[in-house]
Amino acid sequence: MEGWLTRIATNTCLNMVRSAKRRPELTVSDLTEDENKWLDEQLSDVASEPARSVEQTLIASDLADRVLGVLPPEDQLALLMMDGEDATVKEVAEATGWSESNVKVRAFRARKKLREAMEKLLSHKKKVEVR
């Protein structure tokens, strides 16, 4: 019953996210000043864990929405569950109704897409700052 209900809720969420317009690409001009600052802080402190305030958390959350917006809803779900909530492949498969190999493939592709989008954003940011 729990798994069944989880799957229905998951699919409802996916449908809601699907109906929202997806941004195919993220550029520096899409970011607010605060989000840019947050990114700078993260970049300057890549090796260590940066301190977080409530305000920063909110900024980061907004930025997360924008960054994750480049991914399809299914990929977002797989990535957030596996990398964010540390769910196993089996747990994601049970919640979504996808096969385990499908979950693995989605998570791999999502990480790749997110990394590429972030690399693009950072290099664009560097270019803008040089100018």
Next chain:
Amino acid sequence: MKDECIIEILDSGSLVSFSEEQLVVIRAHTQSCVGCADAYSAVVISSAVIKERVQTTIEPSPFFQTRVLAALREQQAAENVPVLSRLWKSAGVLVSSMAVTTAALAALSFMVPSPVAPVAEQTATAYSAESVLLDQANEEQMSYEQVLSTIYADENEAK
């Protein structure tokens, strides 16, 4: 280590799932490779973004519960409907169209008379093989006297 290799490792799992040894190797490689250093920075920030996203509690919209309950009712209703009925619902249009087409073809085959058959019959009765070959179809049979008069011009000679 090849650049592709480091990037493949970075894409294979979350940053938290990497062992200390793997992280040491990755960090050492990023010191000498600019491309991999950029990829690593992107992965670290992506990981931070995902963490922040997960920590934020989102209040569901007031319609969310309604939607979930609607989906639940829909699924329950679908499960209560018999299998044949569900099959008919999905394939009904196709089956109906196929049945109509078959009926139409059957009607055309059996009810409408074929225009080719009477022509063949007529042809068969009008011409026999002999008449076609000798071209005597419409010729009237000549009487014995007519033949004689044709051969012999003089009437007395014919007699």
